[in-house]
Amino acid sequence: MTVESTAARKPRRSAGTKSTAGKRTTARKSPDAEHEPVQLLTPEGERVKNAEYDKYVDDITPEELRGLYRDMVLTRRFDAEATSLQRQGELGLWASLLGQEAAQIGSGRALRDDDYVFPTYREHGVAWCRGVDPTNLLGMFRGVNNGGWDPNGNNFHLYTIVIGSQTLHATGYAMGITKDGADSAVIAYFGDGASSQGDVAESFTFSAVYNAPVVFFCQNNQWAISEPTEKQTRVPLYQRAQGYGFPGVRVDGNDVLASLAVTKWALERARSGEGPTLVEAYTYRMGAHTTSDDPSRYRGDEERLAWEAKDPILRLRRFLEASNHADEGFFAELEAESEALGKRVREAVRAMPDPDHFAIFENVYADGHALVDEERAQFAAYQASFADEGV
Amino acid sequence: MTVESTAARKPRRSAGTKSTAGKRTTARKSPDAEHEPVQLLTPEGERVKNAEYDKYVDDITPEELRGLYRDMVLTRRFDAEATSLQRQGELGLWASLLGQEAAQIGSGRALRDDDYVFPTYREHGVAWCRGVDPTNLLGMFRGVNNGGWDPNGNNFHLYTIVIGSQTLHATGYAMGITKDGADSAVIAYFGDGASSQGDVAESFTFSAVYNAPVVFFCQNNQWAISEPTEKQTRVPLYQRAQGYGFPGVRVDGNDVLASLAVTKWALERARSGEGPTLVEAYTYRMGAHTTSDDPSRYRGDEERLAWEAKDPILRLRRFLEASNHADEGFFAELEAESEALGKRVREAVRAMPDPDHFAIFENVYADGHALVDEERAQFAAYQASFADEGV
């Protein structure tokens, strides 16, 4: 084996050998910051023209715009409530979507009812668009179940925690749509970190080869827990698609209109038999990875402050106000609705009962299993032995 | 769940739904046939100029050219001998490289001694270039071992059967080279089928992120057992690299000069700190997948005949003859050397002893394991019990 001495030659440049600049980075420049994403609304709330994508939002009504705004505000409110419920000990964990509302509401509202969604664990905004009751999302974070809604109730699959796995389920589901001769589509959410998983690459391969009607929606929120996107790729993620033979596009993930337009375009491609598309929504995780995380260990405030100026809700509000699409009354009503939602969620969570002990043995199999039956019976006898003793 | 009736809508176009055209395809057109590979020698043996790659072979001597020819001829001879040894029952299996000699000898001869090779199970030509004794390759196919050479003896790793796994080992090894500050490089071989494996995608990600000095050498021999390349990708495979942020190039894998030149270029990139490169060697598996396979079930003769006209050995012979770089004596001598090699391999294989029974328990662990010791002892006692009985 040729292991040459370190001193003998000058080290080559590599991400792995460059020196560490102190504990906290400041104003980290992403390797791909120069790749301008599709944007229809500037951070200042100005509508900019885009020849390719305008047509997907041209017919949007003021009411629909207010609807998008409402979706984002209520989602953020719900998310904040969940974070605070975690602090109060009502939830074991919470993964906040703070900052990613536009990417989620924009893409979520681009969907038709008969489309199917495969989320990660952070798509609370998409769940909202699908009509999943927010309180149902909280069961797994409270620890009363591992998934508390019927995926087929709203065509919104359960949250998937193992990174990247769901992209294959989405692809398979989309292959099924093709077989059925249906014209619905599938959207698979995943993160910048997830882009490195082999499963995601395999889903690109399968969807391309079978021309499956699936939109891969990558929320590049710049971080995978403590790892910046440079640890996953050295080129912009949207470019990943071209090597698999389908288009990738980067959209401003803090721009709800652009997210809506680009997702509609991608869904239309899917419906019309043009196969998969990768959408990279360039956005930012404003909060911690989850309530267990402490981002101060790995990133500085400057970065967050810079992104705060691009807040997705603020820019739509500016646009609504400037264009007179919403008045004070609307905002005041929404404020009240927000509070009511917070209250409802709070109360629902506090009232959420612990599961019955026997739930351990439920639904392990659809058709039963002798060992589960045996263990359930033993467990029942064991539990009963305490009752006998009056414990 | 929305399962719409098949009749209700027109099916979208998809690889999965198009009709099957009889049992055998004829003259299958690859989806990527129009992407012209780098070629320095035409099938007719004419040297064509190439501004980018000529410099890597400009200083090649007639002796070296004869060397490449010799390598290919001897490799093919060895390969044929192995195939016939399998038919005679001396080997359990053989994976022939017939048709892929130029890709393997060209890339293999581009390497320096201190470079490291991670092969699949078909790189007999590369093994030859590394100085691995051909008979050592046969142990695993005869069933006397699972890998019969010292990987560090010739910087040629063991054959890897699980598709794609070795690309990660290659990447890790290359990361180690960087850490050592060495300027050697790694080459990882894999097939068109392997390109679909998640491990290969992960090796692209890791090598790009760490800028590892590795050349990914994909022999696209058009088939993964019975599956044509369309079942793995809908765009040319060399394009896969760009989405990961490094260059990919397609080379005529039946052109030994082009394979040599392009691999040298890629290795130089690696050595000079420019990171990974993907080389797609466009070639053809002339024979069966292995001796267990029956290609007549899935492909027609036309295709093979078309590729026969592009034979890698023939074209170099034409060039050598036309340029007077080799005379009759050379070819005659080589013929004799071939026969001698065949004979040596035949005899060596027939003389290869079965392993000692206790080999089962050898090298399971480097530092020993109590259970292995116990089972070895039990096995010894059991074996001895027959000796006692005189069986």
Added chain:
Amino acid sequence: MAAETTKNMALAKAINESLRHALDADPKVLIMGEDVGKLGGVFRVTDGLQKDFGESRVIDTPLAESGIVGTAIGLALRGYRPVVEIQFDGFVFPAYDQIVTQLAKMHARSLGKVKLPVVVRIPYGGGIGAVEHHSESPESLFAHVAGLKIVSPSNAGDAYWMMQQAIQSDDPVIFFEPKRRYWDKGEVNTEAIPGPLHKARVVREGTDLTLVAYGPMVKLCQEVANAAAEEGRSLEVLDLRSVSPLDFDAIQASVEKTRRLVVVHEAPVFFGSGAEIAARITERCFYHLEAPVLRVGGYHAPYPPARLEDEYLPGLDRVLDAVDRALAY
């Protein structure tokens, strides 16, 4: 499927017929895997199916096992019933994550709202003189995982019917096919009403000792029982058929009669099925057992090169040796 309902056919052919029947009977049944189409699989188990049912039902997939199982899950969520082929035992591991964390758990995760009727076919076991990764018996690595059912037929008739039942099951089933028995012929009655999928069967009655096995080792155990009979020993042989669940009741009933048990499998003994069977049967039959439950299986070593597999695998003599030892107590 006409009047003549009993045919003699090889085990591989029985599975082929069973798959054909399933494709015919239910448009939601799909076949997926590497080389399952034109080639008909490397063992020809899917021979002719693509020709008759088309590329949309019998699908040659990209070479990516995680992708195969992962997309099969998605197809099942859409209402399909995919029967997935893993080409050889040693190649199931790239799909292990999808099997263990998704396929096995999604029904429970959804509180029963979704079902995943996916069959994963794995030709397994040794004895065919193959190269590395082509002879392994990884059933224990699946049996430990709740949410999966694990079966393995030993003969053509069972192979036919167990495949039918596996496809009809709403649970994921890992279907281990004893590849070295693919060419063994047996009677297949396509009209017989089969017993439950997860019940063991007494294939030979006996009084002195019980031999239990599944898949490829059942035939061996029958040979052992024949050999032992010549020495005047009456062995009962049980074909377990199912590894998860294990039919402990059947084993217990037999052991209460014979008082001695030997478990035989190709997989390594350490943490193998024999361990679970020995532990539970000892607990159930503590006062009945005259000898400890003995196990015959692979060693704690990688599956050896072909020229050593006869030494590695349980054979007639090694099982007889265990029988002798058990009887000597």
Added chain:
Amino acid sequence: MAAETTKNMALAKAINESLRHALDADPKVLIMGEDVGKLGGVFRVTDGLQKDFGESRVIDTPLAESGIVGTAIGLALRGYRPVVEIQFDGFVFPAYDQIVTQLAKMHARSLGKVKLPVVVRIPYGGGIGAVEHHSESPESLFAHVAGLKIVSPSNAGDAYWMMQQAIQSDDPVIFFEPKRRYWDKGEVNTEAIPGPLHKARVVREGTDLTLVAYGPMVKLCQEVANAAAEEGRSLEVLDLRSVSPLDFDAIQASVEKTRRLVVVHEAPVFFGSGAEIAARITERCFYHLEAPVLRVGGYHAPYPPARLEDEYLPGLDRVLDAVDRALAY
């Protein structure tokens, strides 16, 4: 590492110190994993290591477990000694193929020519109220595989030394860290000469029954022994420390004395370590055992949501119940 050689520290800190020592002592030692750098790992086990040893030694990897283990293998082939972190038990499965088919078998495949001194660290087990995939005990799924060594410390002192020994081992070691004990403090003597890595230790002597456990369940078994002592029962407690190999000699010695054995682990009972221990100890101690070996562990069900984990996991009462049952024979 100066004069004062014994320190009181948490188990997580002991591993941190051990890794620090290894990085210091051998330039070939590397730390790799997700978030192991600046963050210091989600449990802070690698806290401060990147700061002191640089990004070339302590490597934040892309989010791809197969890639992490696969590249670690390559680095080991180049002469490095990677210590790889899998962030949580449930996320090891994407790396399962590389571990089982490559890491475990390459030494044998090469006829001993290459060695793979790779340590795979896995925080495992439940009891911390986590969401799905964060509380599993998959050790059986590795123990069945030859070529791997499996260990799990139960206390800070062992954690320190077993990590040293695992890194020094030329074999791949799967190092299961009992995450619910990360914050438990214990004495760490950095100068003590430790015993062999794969030997069990009697942590409490007793005469009536033997309790064996490893990792997180050792502390529970000590509590059980205390509780039993109050009822006048003398339990011997063994900390196995190693799951592959298992120290059967130590268990046998204890059982020959106590004549009763209960095995406790968090992993599901079915095909769990308890099965292997029960099978082999019953064989070794057939005439000594007064009762069948009883097993206490997880049920054959996916790890339940946090609010049910107390019912799912072995606890004081459930182990005492098994002790009572064993003593009742």
